[in-house]
Amino acid sequence: MIGLIVVLLVIWVILAVLGFVIKGLVWLAIVGIILFVATGVIGWVRRNALNR
Numbered sequence: 001m002i003g004l005i006v007v008l009l010v011i012w013v014i015l016a017v018l019g020f021v022i023k024g025l026v027w028l029a030i031v032g033i034i035l036f037v038a039t040g041v042i043g044w045v046r047r048n049a050l051n052r
Contacts, residue, residue, distance in 0.1 A: 005043035012036035 012035040019029025 002043075002047075005039060008039045009036060012039060
């Protein structure tokens with residue numbers, strides 16, 4: 001589970017960087033950032049739920 005979250009976070013970071021590098025794809029950067037934050041929050045919540 002942790003491995004999947006890490007892989008998703010890496011993919012979202014790559015999408016965000018590509019979006020900022022290629023100026024026509026700023027929307028891709030925004031989507032990448034949103035997905036990065038959402039994946040991080042979901043991973044954090046699930047990790048806390050498993051520890052209880």
